[in-house]
Amino acid sequence: MCGIAGIVRPDCGPAVPEQQLLRMAGAIRHRGPDGFGLARTPGAGFVSTRLSIFDLPGGWQPFETGEGSILIYNGEVYNHPELRAELEARGESFETSCDTEVVLRLLQRHGLSCLDRLNGQFALAYWEPGPRRLTMVRDRFGVRPLYFSLLSDGTIVLASEAKAIFASGLVHPEPDPIGLDQIFTLWGPRPPRTAFRGVSQLGPGEVVIWERGRVVAQHRWWTPDLDPIDTTSPSPEELDSLLRDSVRLRLRADVPVGTYLSGGLDSSLITALAQQETDHRLRTFSLAFSESSYDERAHQEEVAEAIGSEHHTLEITSQQIAEALPEVIWHTESPLVRTAPVPMYLLAREVRASGITVIATGEGADELFWGYDLFKEVVLRELSATDPVQAAELLDQLYGYLGPEAARRGPAWRRFILETGTSDDPLSSHLTRARSTAAIKAFYSPQISAEIGDGDRALDELRAGLPSKVAQMGSMQRAAWLELTTLLEPYLLSAQGDRVAMASGVEGRFPFLDHRVFGYAARLAPEMKLDQLEEKVALRRLASRVLPAGIAGRGKQPYRAPAVKPFFGPDAPEWVAAQLSDERLVDAGIWDPARVSGLLRRCRSGRVTSLREEMSLIAVLSTQVWQQAFVSESRSWQAEATTPKVRIDRELPSAEAAST
Amino acid sequence: MIPQETTVRAEMRAFIEDNFLYMHPDVELADDEDLLTRGLVDSLGFVELVEEVQGRYAVEVQDVEITEQNFGSIDAIVAYVERKRG
Numbered sequence: 136m137c138g139i140a141g142i143v144r145p146d147c148g149p150a151v152p153e154q155q156l157l158r159m160a161g162a163i164r165h166r167g168p169d170g171f172g173l174a175r176t177p178g179a180g181f182v183s184t185r186l187s188i189f190d191l192p193g194g195w196q197p198f199e200t201g202e203g204s205i206l207i208y209n210g211e212v213y214n215h216p217e218l219r220a221e222l223e224a225r226g227e228s229f230e231t232s233c234d235t236e237v238v239l240r241l242l243q244r245h246g247l248s249c250l251d252r253l254n255g256q257f258a259l260a261y262w263e264p265g266p267r268r269l270t271m272v273r274d275r276f277g278v279r280p281l282y283f284s285l286l287s288d289g290t291i292v293l294a295s296e297a298k299a300i301f302a303s304g305l306v307h308p309e310p311d312p313i314g315l316d317q318i319f320t321l322w323g324p325r326p327p328r329t330a331f332r333g334v335s336q337l338g339p340g341e342v343v344i345w346e347r348g349r350v351v352a353q354h355r356w357w358t359p360d361l362d363p364i365d366t367t368s369p370s371p372e373e374l375d376s377l378l379r380d381s382v383r384l385r386l387r388a389d390v391p392v393g394t395y396l397s398g399g400l401d402s403s404l405i406t407a408l409a410q411q412e413t414d415h416r417l418r419t420f421s422l423a424f425s426e427s428s429y430d431e432r433a434h435q436e437e438v439a440e441a442i443g444s445e446h447h448t449l450e451i452t453s454q455q456i457a458e459a460l461p462e463v464i465w466h467t468e469s470p471l472v473r474t475a476p477v478p479m480y481l482l483a484r485e486v487r488a489s490g491i492t493v494i495a496t497g498e499g500a501d502e503l504f505w506g507y508d509l510f511k512e513v514v515l516r517e518l519s520a521t522d523p524v525q526a527a528e529l530l531d532q533l534y535g536y537l538g539p540e541a542a543r544r545g546p547a548w549r550r551f552i553l554e555t556g557t558s559d560d561p562l563s564s565h566l567t568r569a570r571s572t573a574a575i576k577a578f579y580s581p582q583i584s585a586e587i588g589d590g591d592r593a594l595d596e597l598r599a600g601l602p603s604k605v606a607q608m609g610s611m612q613r614a615a616w617l618e619l620t621t622l623l624e625p626y627l628l629s630a631q632g633d634r635v636a637m638a639s640g641v642e643g644r645f646p647f648l649d650h651r652v653f654g655y656a657a658r659l660a661p662e663m664k665l666d667q668l669e670e671k672v673a674l675r676r677l678a679s680r681v682l683p684a685g686i687a688g689r690g691k692q693p694y695r696a697p698a699v700k701p702f703f704g705p706d707a708p709e710w711v712a713a714q715l716s717d718e719r720l721v722d723a724g725i726w727d728p729a730r731v732s733g734l735l736r737r738c739r740s741g742r743v744t745s746l747r748e749e750m751s752l753i754a755v756l757s758t759q760v761w762q763q764a765f766v767s768e769s770r771s772w773q774a775e776a777t778t779p780k781v782r783i784d785r786e787l788p789s790a791e792a793a794s795t
Numbered sequence: 796m797i798p799q800e801t802t803v804r805a806e807m808r809a810f811i812e813d814n815f816l817y818m819h820p821d822v823e824l825a826d827d828e829d830l831l832t833r834g835l836v837d838s839l840g841f842v843e844l845v846e847e848v849q850g851r852y853a854v855e856v857q858d859v860e861i862t863e864q865n866f867g868s869i870d871a872i873v874a875y876v877e878r879k880r881g
Contacts, residue, residue: 523858546858547845551838571839577818733817742813747839 137196138166138637139207139281140299141181141260143269145289145348149794150786151180155303157774160184162302163295164775165466166209168640172196172781174205176264177790183207185780186640188388188493189215194233195781203264203785206239209295210257210279211642213384218252247272247342250356254384254649258337260293264785269293269345275357276499276648277326277339277624280633284334289348296634297334297468301765302772306333308765310725312586313593315470319575319754320593321565322472323625330469330761339624357650359619361612361657362604368660374652375677381649382408385495392644393418393491395482396446397694398434400671400678400687401497401506403442405646407681409495410442419444420486420494422478425452429695434686441683449485451478457701457708461760466638467630468765470758472572472750474696480635487639494636498627499647502618503656504671505611505664506691508533512552513564513614514665519553526553529668561606562598564614565621569594574747575754578734580727597621611661698749702756703738714759723762726755803852804873810847811869815840826869841866848872854879 140159142151153173160171160182167184174181174197183196188211198206212218215234218241223229227240234255241249242261247270256278261270269291273281283293284306294300301308311332314324324330326338337343340357343350386392386409394406396419410417419442421435432448439446456477463480464471486494501507511533519526527549555566562569579587605616628645636643646652656664663673670691678687702711713719715735720728737743738752804826815836816822822835830836836844845866849856854876865875 527858546856547842547849547861550858550861551842555838570837574837574839577837729820730818733820736817737813745839745843747837747843 137186137207137209138163138184138295138299139181139196139209139258139260140183140294140303141179141207141262141269141292142303142305143180143262143267143291143293143345144178145267147177147787147790149178150790151175151178152794153180154774155305156180156182157776158302158304158772159294159299160775161773162299165640166295166637170195170777170780171775172783173779174199174207174781174783175786176203176205176262176783177785177787178267179205179262179264180786181205181207181260181262182775183209183781184775186492186642188390188642190231190233191389193231194235196235197781197783198235198239199783200239200243204243205262205264205783206235206242206259208235208238208257208259209281210255210259210274211644212238212253212255212257213387214252214254216387242270247356250342254651256645256648258295267347271337271343271345272356273337273339273341275340275650275653276619276628276645277337278628278633278643278645278648280629281337282329282334283337283343285345285350291345296466297329297331298465298765300334301770304772309333310762310766312583315583315725315758316576316587317593317625318470319472320569320573320591321597321621321625322572323622323629324469325593325597325621325625331765339620359616359653359657361616362608363654363657365658367658368663369655369658371673371676374655374659374673375680377649377651377655378404378646378677379408379412381646381652382495383412384649385644385646386413388493390492391415391418391490392493392495393420393486393489394444395419395494395496396421396435396438396444397497398431398438398686398689399497399692400674400689401500401647403438403497403682403686404500404674404678405495405497406438406444407442407678408646410444411681417442417444418489418491419446420482420489420491421446421448422482423448423450424478424696425450426697426700429697431692434689438682438686441686447485447489449478449482451481451696453697453701453704454706455481456697457706457711460701460757461710461764462638463635464757464760465764466634468634468761469630470754470761471630472575472754474698474701474753475694476631476635478696479631480638483636483639483641486641492640493642493644495644495646497647498632498643498645499623499652500671500674501691502615502623503647503653504659504674505615505661506670507618508691508693509564509568509618510611510614510665511668511670512567513610514667516553516555516558516563517610520558523553533668558610560598561601561613562594562617564610565617566594571746572750575751578726578730578751578755580724583725611665698753699738699743702752703741711756714756714763719759719763722767723759725758725762731755800873800877803876804869806851807848807869807872810851811836811844814843824869826873828869829863829867831863831867844872848876852876852880 171184215237258279258281309332314328327335344352423432717728
C-alpha cells in the first residue's frame, strides 16, 4: 500500500525537477510512512511512498524493467502468489517476492488484458518512455484513488491524492462548483469530477491512456454487471466457499491483520471467518460513542466475546469530533455532509498506534446484498401501490432505530418516502436521499448558484448519463447499481474509507468487494438478498453457522455520528466560530452569510433537530475548512527530506540544466 | 384550551419564519402565499411542517389530508386546524 505521484511532459524537454517530485512525495508521505522512492527518465518523473505489507526488505518502488519502463503502484493484488507461480512456470524470474513485480511482469507480457486476472485493490501508472505512453488504471470498485491534471502544454500530473498535484506547483487549487454540487446531492463527486476545477479522477474500473500530451483512450475495463445472463441462483455453499477464500486472500500480509467490528452483521461475519482462517488471536477494533443513541458497544462486545478476539474499543466524544474535523478534511480533500468519517479517522489512528497496519472490514455487503434501508424503501414504494396500509406499517418498523425521532414522524413522512419520484424515473430509489441532502443548496451564495445553473443539475446529469442497460434494469438492480456507482466509491470508499485510514498509514481490505463475491451476489435470487424487510438473507444464513443467533439475526443499524453538538456545545473549539463568521463566509464565497446566520442561530439555541439542517451545517462548516486549507491559504509544501530507498535517474544532464 | 385562530396564525408564522424563512431573508411572507410554489419550503420541509401541526395542536392528520390545500400556506394551515378542531 502506497502513495504514488508523477509528472510527464509530452516530449523529453527539460527534466522534471527533483525538488518538485520531492514536494509531491512529501504531500502523500502519510500513505507510505516506511519510506519513498524516486525515478526520472527524460521528461518524466515519479515518486512512490511506501507502507510495507509484502516483502518488507524488498518491494521498493518505482519499479523499472530492463527496457526502461517504469511502474508505480498503490495497492494489493491478493492472488499474486498464484499469478507468480504461473509466470514462473512460463520462465519468468523475479527479483522480489512483492506483488508489484508480478503486476509489472503481467503488464509486460499480456498488456491490459491481464487486469481481469488481478484480484485486489490498486491504482497504478505504467510509463513506457519509447512511445511516451502513460497508462493509468484503477481497480474494479475504486478502493484506491488516482487523480490527474492535464496542463495546457499537454503535461500530465498524477497522484494518489490531489494535494500532491498541488504540491507540484503546476496546478493551483480552485473549487469546482459542479463537483461541489454533486457532493451536496449525492455525498461525493462523480468521477471524473472532483471538488477541484482542473483535477480529474479515474473512475472505478477505469483505464486512462495518455500519449505525448493527450489522452488517447479512456474506458472501463470492468463495470458492475447486475443483470447477468446466467440467472440460476447459486448455492449457499458457494457463498461460504467464496467468502472464506476472499477473507483468506485478504489475510495475506507480512504484517498482522486486524478487523473493524461495528457490531452489525457484515463486519461480524468477516471477523468470524477471519478468526477461523488464522492461527493467531485476531485483534478487533470498534468505535463507541459517549452519546448512547449512536453507541453499539454492547453488540460489539458480544461479537468479540463469541469470536474470542482481542478486542479494543475507542470511545469518541463530541469534542474529539469537532477537534479532528479540520485534519479529516485535509485528508478527504472534499467537503462532507456527515461527520461519520471523523470517528473512522480517529479509529485508524488508534489502530496504527496499536501496531496494526492492515484492517479487514465489512464494506460492500450492503450494496451487494441489498442491506440499506434505501432498498427496503423501493420494496415499500412498490407495495404502496397495491397495499398502502401495509406499506405504511412496514415503513414505521423500518425506522424504529431512530427512537423518538421516528415516533414523531407521521403520515407526511411516510408519504415523503413512499411517493417520492415517479415509478418511471430511473433515479426514484435515490430521490429521497438526494432531496434530503439537497436542502443544503438553499445556502449557496448567488455566484455559486449562478455557476451551477437552474434545475437539479447533479441528478439531471446522472439521469442523462445512465447506460441504457441500467435504465432498463429492474428497480432493485438499478438501485443497487446506483448505490455502487454514486455512493460506494465517491463517499464510502473515499471520504469514509481510503482517506481516513491512509491518513494514518492503515490499509483497509474489503472481502465483500472481491469481484467473485460480487459475481455471486449478482446471480443470487432477489429474495435471497431482500425478503420484504429482512435484508441480506443469504449472508444471515451463512452468519448463523459462525455467529450467535442474536448477531446473525440482528437488524441493520446505520453507522452515524453526532453532527451539531460537537460544534455548538460548551467544548466547541474556537475555529468553528471563526470559520462561520460573516467575513470568512464572504471570503470563501460559497455560502450566503445571511442564510447561514439563520442556521447558526438555530444551532446555537439547540433548535436544529432535522436531518436537513444537520447536513446543511456540516456541509457549510466542512466547505469553509476545505476552502481555507486548499484554496485561500498559501501553503509551502514540505519536500521529502529522507534518502530515497530507490533512486532511478535516466535524465540527461543537458535536460537537467534546462529545467533549472 | 383550544387555541384561538389568531394564536394558530401567529404560531405557524413564527414556526415557518424560524425554520424556513431564514434561508430567504428578502422574503416578506403573506398569509395566503404558497410556500411550496414559491420554493420557501421543500418536500422534506413540508414533512416537518405537517409534523409540527400534528404535534403542536394534537390533531390526527390523515394521509388524504396531506395536501397543499391544507398545508400550502399559513391561511390554509389555520383553516385546516380550525376544521379539525370543529
